[in-house]
Amino acid sequence: MFIVKKKIHGNDYFYLRKSKRINGKVKSIDLGYLGKTKEEADKKLKERLKKESVQEIKMEKKILEPTKINVEEMAIFCKKKGFIYQSGEIYGGFAGFWDFGHLGVELNNNLKSEWWNFHVFKRKDIVGIDGSIITHPQVWKASGHVDSFNDVFVVCKKCKKPGKADRYELGKVKCECGGEYDEKTAKDFELMFKIKVGESGDAYLRPETAQLIFANFKFVQENARMKLPFGIAQIGKSFRNEIAPRDFLFRSREFEQMEIEYFIEPGQKCPYEIPDEEILIYSSEAQINNQESVKMKIRGALKKGIIKKDWHAYWLATEFSWFKNLGANPDNFRIRQHMDNEKSHYATDTWDLEYKFPFGWKELEGIADRGDFDLSQHQKFSKKDLSIFNEETKKKVLPHVICEPSLGVGRALLVFMFDSYYDDKERGNVVLKLSPKLAPIKAAIFPIVKRPEFEKIAEEILDDLSEEWNVIYDKSGSIGRRYARNDEVGTPFCITIDEESLKKKDVTVRDRDTTKQVRVKIVELKNILRELINKKLKFEDAGNLIK
Numbered sequence: 001m002f003i004v005k006k007k008i009h010g011n012d013y014f015y016l017r018k019s020k021r022i023n024g025k026v027k028s029i030d031l032g033y034l035g036k037t038k039e040e041a042d043k044k045l046k047e048r049l050k051k052e053s054v055q056e057i058k059m060e061k062k063i064l065e066p067t068k069i070n071v072e073e074m075a076i077f078c079k080k081k082g083f084i085y086q087s088g089e090i091y092g093g094f095a096g097f098w099d100f101g102h103l104g105v106e107l108n109n110n111l112k113s114e115w116w117n118f119h120v121f122k123r124k125d126i127v128g129i130d131g132s133i134i135t136h137p138q139v140w141k142a143s144g145h146v147d148s149f150n151d152v153f154v155v156c157k158k159c160k161k162p163g164k165a166d167r168y169e170l171g172k173v174k175c176e177c178g179g180e181y182d183e184k185t186a187k188d189f190e191l192m193f194k195i196k197v198g199e200s201g202d203a204y205l206r207p208e209t210a211q212l213i214f215a216n217f218k219f220v221q222e223n224a225r226m227k228l229p230f231g232i233a234q235i236g237k238s239f240r241n242e243i244a245p246r247d248f249l250f251r252s253r254e255f256e257q258m259e260i261e262y263f264i265e266p267g268q269k270c271p272y273e274i275p276d277e278e279i280l281i282y283s284s285e286a287q288i289n290n291q292e293s294v295k296m297k298i299r300g301a302l303k304k305g306i307i308k309k310d311w312h313a314y315w316l317a318t319e320f321s322w323f324k325n326l327g328a329n330p331d332n333f334r335i336r337q338h339m340d341n342e343k344s345h346y347a348t349d350t351w352d353l354e355y356k357f358p359f360g361w362k363e364l365e366g367i368a369d370r371g372d373f374d375l376s377q378h379q380k381f382s383k384k385d386l387s388i389f390n391e392e393t394k395k396k397v398l399p400h401v402i403c404e405p406s407l408g409v410g411r412a413l414l415v416f417m418f419d420s421y422y423d424d425k426e427r428g429n430v431v432l433k434l435s436p437k438l439a440p441i442k443a444a445i446f447p448i449v450k451r452p453e454f455e456k457i458a459e460e461i462l463d464d465l466s467e468e469w470n471v472i473y474d475k476s477g478s479i480g481r482r483y484a485r486n487d488e489v490g491t492p493f494c495i496t497i498d499e500e501s502l503k504k505k506d507v508t509v510r511d512r513d514t515t516k517q518v519r520v521k522i523v524e525l526k527n528i529l530r531e532l533i534n535k536k537l538k539f540e541d542a543g544n545l546i547k
């Protein structure tokens with residue numbers, strides 16, 4: 001754009017012009033009148049540019065930001081597309097239990113394997129276990145669950161539905177419907193599911209995976225020859241008889257947890273660099289003083305003493321970075337310290353990584369400092385020495401769990417679904433922009449039309465790629481319809497075999513998020529796809545870009 005001066009009847013008039021190529025010729029077109037003096041024209045142009053750039057940013061933001069939907073809409077979407085169904089739905093559904101469909105199971109598995117790769121494979125200081133769901137009932141006595149893993153059952157005065165509260169919340173929290181809870185109905189409600197094992201008596205379905213780590217702590221330490229500081233990780237099912245399961249996967253009765261117990265010698269410093277992450281921080285002090293959370297560097301919060309221990313800062317930043325690197329929107333996260341009255345019976349300090357769910361800021365992952373509570377308890381109840389020998393100090397030590405990052409798989413899954421759900425009005429369909437690493441289907445392979453020579457190549461590519469990933473073959477409907485179907489379930493790449501493929505032995509690969517397409521040689525396809533999935537290659541550099 002440029003300013004031109006025109007003389008009309010001896011007077012100066014300033015206009016905004018622009019050069020444009022029309023039918024191969026460069027022409028200049030008027031964009032509008034700017035005023036009678038150069039100063040006036042400059043000022044108007046400046047205002048116009050500012051307005052346009054604001055509009056552009058707004059447009060970009062509109063495209064870049066996921067569409068806000070509520071949790072019921074997300075549940076409907078998940079059911080419609082084959083991710084998640086209410087368990088026993090053909091019998092009216094069973095509250096608090098969910099079944100994963102053909103896409104849900106893939107997404108769930110990918111999520112868990114990403115967590116395991118990051119927390120176990122890539123680290124030398126953490127090993128994994130897989131404990132049983134039902135274990136010796138004494139484990140739950142020692143852990144304190146039998147005596148104190150309760151919620152308070154209350155009934156709403158207005159809607160008469162049962163609700164749950166913590167003791168300290170009585171009289172303060174209200175029911176979803178806005179009604180007050182009737183304090184006369186308040187009674188302790190045991191959250192563990194009691195079951196019968198053989199003839200011998202009562203046992204429990206585990207309410208957390210953590211205790212299996214403590215109960216096996218000594219064996220794992222010895223067999224894996226772990227030296228402090230070290231962690232033990234586990235992924236598995238947990239069960240809680242929630243009084244009021246709600247908000248889809250957020251609060252269910254059967255769910256999966258991904259947990260780490262991180263053990264240190266008491267007082268041992270964190271040897272790792274704290275990831276340089278910035279996040280909203282909400283200390284217990286700020287909550288007591290009715291202040292807002294403040295965005296700051298986690299390292300800065302440690303320096304200022306807001307976060308007391310280096311280990312806590314390290315694990316909070318590490319966990320946040322895991323979500324960010326898998327495509328979650330960092331603006332939807334904050335860390336919040338537990339107030340004294342909400343800490344669990346075992347915790348000395350707890351920070352939650354919270355996420356801004358459509359139903360408010362809620363706990364996504366708890367990161368508690370459990371001290372030596374659990375190992376001391378199991379030592380006391382089992383009468384076994386659980387302390388370990390420190391080769392360096394030549395002393396026996398009962399390690400402390402300095403941090404317990406504990407994350408629900410279902411809650412993490414919701415985060416990635418909400419942050420990747422785009423209702424693209426221009427395309428006329430939802431685009432689920434899941435990280436390719438999480439996407440249930442990595443690639444969809446299409447013959448452009450149903451012709452045996454195209455279908456043969458498509459099937460060969462399918463065989464080759466399916467050795468490594470979940471890929472699909474789709475030949476029904478128009479190509480546009482097939483793209484839309486795959487956009488909606490988050491398939492990052494669509495591969496089309498067309499006339500040129502026969503001659504040049506190449507295919508088109510389409511990028512879900514930008515709809516850009518490149519041509520890639522079939523022999524290079526698998527390597528290129530691997531690099532694209534692992535974000536080691538920019539899509540534009542993956543092949544010849546189709547203009």
Ligand code: GAP
Nearest residue numbers: 208210250251252255364365366406407408411
């Ligand atoms: N071992 C510690 C522990 O279990 P928690 O705060 O009770 O701590 C840890 O649970 C995480 O497990 C939570 O942050 C949440 O992600 C998940 N979680 C807990 N209860 C859940 C439920 N009823 N439904 C789904 N996820 C749940």
